[in-house]
Amino acid sequence: xxxxxxxxxxxxxxxxxxxxxxxxxxxxxxxxxxxxxxxxxxxxxxxxxxxxxxxxxxxxxxxxxxxxxxxxxxxxxxxxxxxxxxxxxxxxxxxxxxxxxxxxxxxxxxxxxxxxxxxxxxxxxxxxxxxxxxxxxxxxxxxxxxxxxxxxxxxxxxxxxxxxxxxxxxxxxxxxxxxxxxxxxxxxxxxxxxxxxxxxxxxxxxxxxxxxxxxxxxxxxxxxxxxxxxxxxxxxxxxxxxxxxxxxxxxxxxxxxxxxxxxxxxxxxxxxxxxxxxxxxxxxxxxxxxxxxxxxxxxxxxxxxxxxxxxxxxxxxxxxxxxxxxxxxxxxxxxxxxxxxxxxxxxxxxxxxxxxxxxxxxxxxxxxxxxxxxxxxxxxxxxxxxxxxxxxxxxxxxxxxxxxxxxxxxxxxxxxxxxxxxxxxxxxxxxxxxxxxxxxxxxxxxxxxxxxxxxxxxxxxxxxxxxxxxxxxxxxxxxxxxxxxxxxxxxxxxxxxxxxxxxxxxxxxxxxxxxxxxxxxxxxxxxxxxxxxxxxxxxxxxxxxxxxxxxxxxxxxxxxxxxxxxxxxxxxxxxxxxxxxxxxxxxxxxxxxxxxxxxxxxxxxxxxxxxxxxxxxxxxxxxxxxxxxxxxxxxxxxxxxxxxxxxxxxxxxxxxxxxxxxxxxxxxxxxxxxxxxxxxxxxxxxxxxxxxxxxxxxxxxxxxxxxxxxxxxxxxxxxxxxxxxxxxxxxxxxxxxxxxxxxxxxxxxxxxxxxxxxxxxxxxxxxxxxxxxxxxxxxxxxxxxxxxxxxxxxxxxxxxxxxxxxxxxxxxxxxxxxxxxxxxxxxxxxxxxxxxxxxxxxxxxxxxxxxxxxxxx
Numbered sequence: 106x107x108x109x110x111x112x113x114x115x116x117x118x119x120x121x122x123x124x125x126x127x128x129x130x131x132x133x134x135x136x137x138x139x140x141x142x143x144x145x146x147x148x149x150x151x152x153x154x155x156x157x158x159x160x161x162x163x164x165x166x167x168x169x170x171x172x173x174x175x176x177x178x179x180x181x182x183x184x185x186x187x188x189x190x191x192x193x194x195x196x197x198x199x200x201x202x203x204x205x206x207x208x209x210x211x212x213x214x215x216x217x218x219x220x221x222x223x224x225x226x227x228x229x230x231x232x233x234x235x236x237x238x239x240x241x242x243x244x245x246x247x248x249x250x251x252x253x254x255x256x257x258x259x260x261x262x263x264x265x266x267x268x269x270x271x272x273x274x275x276x277x278x279x280x281x282x283x284x285x286x287x288x289x290x291x292x293x294x295x296x297x298x299x300x301x302x303x304x305x306x307x308x309x310x311x312x313x314x315x316x317x318x319x320x321x322x323x324x325x326x327x328x329x330x331x332x333x334x335x336x337x338x339x340x341x342x343x344x345x346x347x348x349x350x351x352x353x354x355x356x357x358x359x360x361x362x363x364x365x366x367x368x369x370x371x372x373x374x375x376x377x378x379x380x381x382x383x384x385x386x387x388x389x390x391x392x393x394x395x396x397x398x399x400x401x402x403x404x405x406x407x408x409x410x411x412x413x414x415x416x417x418x419x420x421x422x423x424x425x426x427x428x429x430x431x432x433x434x435x436x437x438x439x440x441x442x443x444x445x446x447x448x449x450x451x452x453x454x455x456x457x458x459x460x461x462x463x464x465x466x467x468x469x470x471x472x473x474x475x476x477x478x479x480x481x482x483x484x485x486x487x488x489x490x491x492x493x494x495x496x497x498x499x500x501x502x503x504x505x506x507x508x509x510x511x512x513x514x515x516x517x518x519x520x521x522x523x524x525x526x527x528x529x530x531x532x533x534x535x536x537x538x539x540x541x542x543x544x545x546x547x548x549x550x551x552x553x554x555x556x557x558x559x560x561x562x563x564x565x566x567x568x569x570x571x572x573x574x575x576x577x578x579x580x581x582x583x584x585x586x587x588x589x590x591x592x593x594x595x596x597x598x599x600x601x602x603x604x605x606x607x608x609x610x611x612x613x614x615x616x617x618x619x620x621x622x623x624x625x626x627x628x629x630x631x632x633x634x635x636x637x638x639x640x641x642x643x644x645x646x647x648x649x650x651x652x653x654x655x656x657x658x659x660x661x662x663x664x665x666x667x668x669x670x671x672x673x674x675x676x677x678x679x680x681x682x683x684x685x686x687x688x689x690x691x692x693x694x695x696x697x698x699x700x701x702x703x704x705x706x707x708x709x710x711x712x713x714x715x716x717x718x719x720x721x722x723x724x725x726x727x728x729x730x731x732x733x734x735x736x737x738x739x740x741x742x743x744x745x746x747x748x749x750x751x752x753x754x755x756x757x758x759x760x761x762x763x764x765x766x767x768x769x770x771x772x773x774x775x776x777x778x779x780x781x782x783x784x785x786x787x788x789x790x791x792x793x794x795x796x797x798x799x800x801x802x803x804x805x806x807x808x809x810x811x812x813x814x815x816x817x818x819x820x821x822x823x824x825x826x827x828x829x830x831x832x833x834x835x836x837x838x839x840x841x842x843x844x845x846x847x848x849x850x851x852x853x854x855x856x857x858x859x860x861x862x863x864x865x866x867x868x869x870x871x872x873x874x875x876x877x878x879x880x881x882x883x884x885x886x887x888x889x890x891x892x893x894x895x896x897x898x899x900x901x902x903x904x905x906x907x908x909x910x911x912x913x914x915x916x917x918x919x920x921x922x923x924x925x926x927x928x929x930x931x932x933x934x935x936x937x938x939x940x941x942x943x944x945x946x947x948x949x950x951x952x953x954x955x956x957x958x959x960x961x962x
Contacts, residue, residue, distance in 0.1 A: 106120070106121045106126050106217050106218070106219065107119075107120060107121075107217065107218050108120070108121050108129065108135070108215055108216070108217050109186075109190055109215070109216045109217070109218065110213065110214075110215050111190050111191060111193070111194040111213065111214050111215075111216070112194075112212060112213040113194075113212055113213075114191060114194065114195065116187060116190065116191070121135050121217065126217065129215070129217070129238065130152050130153060130236075130238070131152070132144070132152070132238075132239075132240045141240040141242075141248035142240055142247070142248040142249045142250065143249075150239075151239050151253055152238075152239060153217075153236040153237060153238055153239065154236070154237045154239065154251070154253065154256055154257075155234055155235070155236055155237075156189065156234070156235045156237065156260060156263055157232055157233070157234055157235075158182055158185055158186060158189070158232060158233040158234075158235065158267060159232050159267060160178075160181075160182075160231075160232070160267065160271045161271065161291070161292050161293045161294070161301075162228075162229075162230060162293075162301045163293045163294035163297040163298055163300070163301055164178055164231070164271070164294065165178075165228075165229040165230050165231045165232075166229055166294075166297050166300055166301070166368065167281070167284075167286065167294055167297060168229075168231055169229045169361065169364055169365055169368065170365065170368065170375060171284060173280065173283075173284070174280060174281070174284060174286075177276065177277055177280035177281075178231060178277070180276065180277075181270060181271070181274055181276070181277045182231075182233055184270065184274065184438075185266065185267060185270045186218060186233065186235065188266060188270070188438065189235060189263055189266060190214070190216045190235065190237075192259075192262070192263070192266070193211075193214055193216070193237060193256075193259075194211050194212075194213070194214045195211075196255075196259055196262075196465075197211055197214070197241070197251055197252065197255055197256050197259060198210055198211060198251075198252050198255060198941060199211060199241055199243045199249045199250065199251055199252060200249070200250075200252050200941045201243070201245075201247075201249070201941075205252075205941055206941060206942065207941055207942065207943075207944050208252075208464065208940075208941035208942055208943050208944070209243035209244060209245060209247075209249075209941075210243065210244045211241050211242065211243060211244070211251075212242050212243060212244045212246070213241065213242040214237065214238070214241050214242075214251075215237075215238045215240075215241075216235050216236060216237050216238070217235075217236040217238075218233055218234070218235055218236075219233065219234040219236070220233050221233070221234070222357075223360070227360065229364055237251070237256070239251050239253070252941060254466065254939075254940075255464070255466045258417065258419055258420075258466040259419055259466065261408070261419060261420055261423040262419050262422055262423045262426070264423070265422075265423035265424070265426035265427045265430075266426060268292065268426065268427050268430045269426045269427070269429060269430040269441065271292060271430075272288060272292050272430045272431070272433075273429070273430060273434060273435050273436060273441060274435075275435050275436070275437060278384065278385065278435050279384065281294065281382070282381055282382040282383065282384050283381055284379060284381075285379025285380055285381060285382050286379070286382060287382045290431075292430070296379075299372070300368060300371060300372060319331060319788070320788055320789065320790060320791040321791065322335065384435065385433045385434070385435050387432055387433040387434045387435075388434070389434055389436055389440060389444060392429075392432055392434065392444070394444075394447055394448055394451055395451055396599060396600060397425065397428045397429065397432070397448045397451075398425070398448050398449070398451035398452045398453070399452075399453075399599075399600035399602075400424070400428040400600045400601055401421055401424035401425040401427075401428050401448055401449065401452055402421065402424065402452050402453065402454060402472050402600075403424070403472070403600050403601045403602045404420075404423070404424030404427055404428065404601075405420040405421050405423070405424045405470075405472070406471075406472040406474070406475055406602070408420060408424075409468070409471075409472075409475075409675075410671075410672075410673070410674060410675055410676065411920055412468050412920060412923075412932075413675075413676075413677065413920070413921075413922070413923025413928065413929045413932060414471050414472065414475040414476075414479070414675050414923065414929060415457065415468035415469065415470065415471055415923070415929055415932065415933055416468050416470050416471070417465060417466050417467055417468045417469065417470065418449070418465040418470070419465050419466050420468070420470075421449055421452055421454070421470065422445065422449055422465075425445045425448040425449050425452075426445055428448070429441060429444060429445060429448065453473060454470040454471060454472060454473065455470065455471045455472070455473055455476040456469060456470060457469045457470070457471060457926075457929055457930045457933040457934075458930065458933050458934055458937060460937065462942075462943070463937055463940075464937075464940045464941070464942070466940070467933065467936050467937050467940050468933065468936060469933040469936070469937065471926075471929060472602075474602060475644075475675060476926055478644050478645065478648060478675070479644065479677070479924070479925055479926050479929070480925075480926055481648060482644055482647055482648045482651065482678070482681060483681060483685075483924075483925050483926075485648065485651040485652075485655070486531065486651065486681055486682055486685050487685060488655075489530040489531050489651075489654065489655075489660075489661070490530075490531045490685040490686055490687060491529075491530070491687070492529065492687045493527050493528035493529030493530065493660075493687070493688065494527050494528045494529075495520070495523040495524050495526075495527040495529075495688065496522075496523040496526040496527050496552055497523070498519050498520070498523050500552075501514075501519055501522050501523045501526065501548060501552055502514065502519060504548055504551050504552050504555065505519075505522070505548045507551075508547060508548060508551055509544075512544070514541075514544065514545065514548060515541070515694045517536075517540075517690055517691065517692045517693055517694065518540075518541055518544065518545040518548075518692065518694075520690050521534045521542075521545045521549070521664075521690040521692065522545050522546075522548040522549040522552060523552075524662070524688040524690055525545075525546070525549035525552075525553070525560070525633055525635065525662045526549050526552035526553050526556070526633075527688065528631075528660070529660065529686070529687055529688040530654070530659075530660040530661065531660070531661060531682060531685060531686045531687070531688070532633075532660065532661070532662035532663070532686060532688045532689070532690075533662070533663050533679070533682045533683040533686040533688070533689040533690075534662065534663070534664040534665075534689070534690045534692065535664075535665065535666055535667065535679075535683060535689070535690070535691050535692070536666060536691065536692025536693070537666060537668075537692070537693075537695060537707065537708055537711050537891070538666070538669070538695075538697065538707065538711075538887075538888065538891035538892075539695045539696055539697025539698060539704070539707075539871075539891060540692035540693065540694060540695055540696065541692065541694075541696045542637075542664055542665075542692065543576050543577065544696075545664075545692070546560075546562070546576075546577045546579075546635060546637070546664065547576065547577040549577075549633075549635075549662075550577045550579045553632070553633055556631070557631075558629075558631045558632050558633065559579075559580065559628070559629075559632045559633070560577070560579045560580075560632070560633050560635055561579065561580050561581070561582075561587070561626070561628060561632065561633070561634050561635065561659075562574045562577060562579050562580070562581040562635045562637055563581065563582055563583065563584040563586075563587050563634060563635070563636055563637070563650075564581075564583065564584060564636065564637040564638045564641075565583070565584055565636075565638060565641040565642055565643075565646070565672065566583060566638070566641075566818070566819055566820060567582075567583035567586070567811045567818040567819055568818040568819060568820050568821050568869070569637055569638045569868075569869050570582055570583050570584070570637065571818060572869065579635075582626075583811065584636065584642070584646055584650065585646065587626065587634075587650075587653070588646065588649045588650065588653065590624040590625060590626050591607075591624045591626075591652070591653045591656070592607045592608040592609070592610075592612075592621055592623070592624070593605060593606070593607050593608075593649045593652075594606055594607075594608060594614070594615065594616060595645075596615070596616075603645070605645055605648075605649055607649070607652065608621040609621075610622060610623045628653070628657040628659050629657060629658065629659070630657070630658030630659065631658075631659070631660075632657070632659045632660070633659065633660045633661070633662055634650070634653070634654065634659050634660070634661050634662070635661075635662045635663075635664060636650070636661065636662070636663045636664065636665070637664050637665065638664075638665050638669075638868065638869060639663035639664055639665030639678070639679045639682075640665040640666050640667045640668070640669050640670065640671060640672075640679050641665070641669075641670055641671065641672045641868075642663065642665075642672060642678040642679055643672035643673065643674035643675055643676065643678060644674065644675040644676070644677060644678050645674060645675070646674075646678075647678035647681075647682075661682075663678075663679050663682045663683070665679055666711075667679050667680055667683075667922060668711050668712060668883070668884065668887055668919070669864075669868055669884055669887065669888050670864045670865055670868045670884050670885075670888060671884060676922060676924075677922050677923060677924030677925075677928075678924070680922045680924040681924040681925065684924070693708075695707065695708065697871065697891070697894055698891075698894060698895075699894055699895055700895075702729070703729075703731075703897070706722070706725055706726070706729070706731075707887070707890065707891050709721075709722050709725075710722050710726075710886070710887055710890060710917070711887050713917050716914055716918070719913070719914040719917040719918070720910065720914050722913075722917065723909075723910045723913035723914050723917070724910065726899070726913060727906050727909060727910065727913075730898075731890070731897060731898045731899065732898065732899055732901060732906075732909055732913070733876075733898055733899070733900045733901070734901060734903050734904075734905075734906070734909055735900060735901070735902055735903075736902070736904060737902060738879070738902060740902075741878060741879050741900045741901070741902050742768075742771055742772055742775060742878075743775075744876075744900050745761050745763075745772045745861060745876055745878055745900060746772060746775045746776050746779065748761065748874070748876045749761060749772075749776050749860055749861075750776075750779065752873065752874050757872075757873035757874055757895075758872040758873045758874070759872055759873065759874040759875065759876065759893070760862075760867045760870055760872045760874070760875040760876070760889065760892040760893065761860060761861035761862070761875075761876055761878070762861070762862065762863065762864055762867050762875065762876070762877045762878060762881065762885060762888070762889035762892070763861050763862070763863055763878040763881070764863070764878060764879065764880035764881045764882075764885060765863065765880075766863055768861075768878060768880075769859075769861040769862050769863055769866075770798070770857065770858060770861075772860060772861035772878070773805075773857075773858035773859060773860040773861050774798075774858060776860040776861075777801075777804060777858060777860070780803065780804075781801070785803055786801045786802065786803040786804055787801055787802040787803055788801050789802075790802065790828040791828070792825075792828045792833055792849055792852050792853075792856075793849075793852070793853050794806065794852055794853065794856045794857045794858070795809070795853070795854065795855065795856060795857040796857075798857055798858060800825060800852070800856065800857075800858065801825065801828070802825050802826065802827055802828055803824065803825060804824070804825045804858060805822060805823070805824055805838065805858065805859050805860050806822070806823050806824075806825055806835070806856050806857065806858055806859050807820060807821065807822050807823070807856070807857060807858075807859035807862065807866060808820075808821050808823065808835075808847070808855060808856055809855045809856065809857065810851075810854075810855040812847070812851060812855075815845055815846060815847045815848075815851065816845055817835070817845050817847060820862075820865065820866050821837075822837075822838040822859050823835035823836060823837060823838060823845070824836045824837075824838055824841070826844065831848065831849055832846050832847065832848055832849065833846070833847050833848075833849065833852050833856075834846055835847060861878075863885070864881065864884060864885040864888045864889065867888065867889065867892055868888050870892055871892060871894060872892050872893055872894070873893060873894055873895050873896070874893040874895060874896040874897070875889055875890065875891075875892035875893035875896070875897045875898075876889075876897075876898055876899070876900060877889030877890055877897075877898070877899040877900065878899075878900055879900060879901055879902050879912075881899075881916060882916065883916060883917050883918060883919045884919075886899065886913075886916050886917065899913075901913070
């Protein structure tokens, strides 16, 4: 392996043998064997930090097709590698002193580079891994560990540097243009982008691709059967489109020849000579720096939802680099560096702390719009949070008995229904999964109707509101549908930020061009708007909803759980209502699970209160056989696939919950492939779903956009019944007689396989079993492990139970919710105290108990 030594901005390299590499990873000088600094005592301590130099997949395809472009792409990666490792040496730091309070700048770092020509599934994918050794030498000459928190946050800048290089590097852009290639808005090579999907990893396995291609061939050749030669070509195509497992042996030349042949078979025009393409003509002096600065803040703000809307100067810098990359400008790195500095200098943000020399990785900045939103919403909620009167509990109990004679509400459910049916305008109900929130709402709705008032149920998703409305016999809609009725509109501005505006009656609707005549929904004083799944309510929608509450005189009740999935946008709305509500109720009795010991364990999992308790919960999960250990990502995927078939064999429903949409599709496509093999899925006709996914009759799918004409909702699950020439018939997954008809065009844009899904797709569902995949966060772990009535487990890639325990503890840790500016300011100061400071900057003292309590409301 090649080792790169970066010392005071200069790079030199040498080669390491296998044994030297092992010593180097273990923290030794690979040439002398001398220990660098202290031993890393923890068995899970970081040894190297891995950063990947990636680029759009079409770059790798271009390199496969043309040796000149292959050389130019290697040069591009070389330049990017050198820039990254120099940035690491100048921007990162070690820690010194008691508690690591002092920042020590670095004199020397060491990096090993690994070069790959393809992905694990044998797709053309030229990329590099840079292993940064955690052992670094400070300016004081001492070896110690790198400050990993800074390194991980700086990765945002590193990724942005990659985007910038791939789109703006003059030598690379010129090389592409000479071959007739240009870059599109997504950064892909325009003339090769159509080949990306067929030559990318598809875990549906080879047989699914064969079936797709054969079905397509038969459509093109009615009444004919494919010959042996055609089937051979289809075999090659299927191999290229989906190669999930890397073989133990591979002939490099054969692989390259086969991929090139497949590329030319997929697009014969690739062999034709192209005329040179014109070079981009955007000039640096023509760029709107103020707009770029605004876009950089929007980029940082959009990535700050997990940190309460706070971001750092590193995040702003990364946003500036990404926005410059998208302008189409081509310039030398020196020019772009100056440009990025000018853009960052023009950004406008709110600073949450007063210290002027805060480290660049500390998240102490906030977008002006987000800070204003937090303050405004807090004021609106305060205005309605006055005491009211609850209904008499005996009356509520009587109503509950009349609705369901054989079922009694528990004490907390009674109080919750009494509060919702009462006169307090701000009611907040929180409770873990399975505590009967829907049952409580049914009684609350009946109590309101008895007094001549309405309960209007809304939810962040149409799917959730429809289920809640049906089960509680109340009117319902998605939250955004209600807001739209009351004149609210939202659209991106020039900087990409979503702006919310409210139409007055008689105004022209910018989305339709018609006249806005006011809401058709009638909501009056004493009515109750209930936000179900309120943990997913974002601040923007909450602020608009408060306008509706103020204009109608209605009360509002937020019902949900902040420890389940949070909104895609800025979170904290439910916490804000909860802290200010006089009538707030915590549901505590779990009704969903058949095993009372498991019900108790889920309550501890929901809020473990620190690493010590998290460790105890992890131990109990392992002890009670709720953890499945595997030795690789592929084995973890296979365990989830097997669980689906086991549940199907027992005629049970199952939730498969993954960390990402891509992981969900990997699992779903693998299940689909096995079902094709067993003839459970019919392959005589095929429809194309999102991203070109092949879908057949019998597949489990999910619709991803509300469509009132077809009567389908975002994140609803269906089974494909039949595929016609221009339409598809779907059956509800829970009721085969509940049918919908969608167009093939809708399917191509808004339908994908859904044997597995993310936490957002499964929240609100109840199944017989649930299995959670690796890498989920605290919300994903808790939600996933509370879907199954009878059996719940999590799959981990862990060699030992100790490793599994460590992973579980990490997964359970949550970021505190920062619903107000005061909370965000306190969080920024806390983060500043944990950060290493320059020796010339005084360490920020811990605040006194009194000042801390004053800062938190």
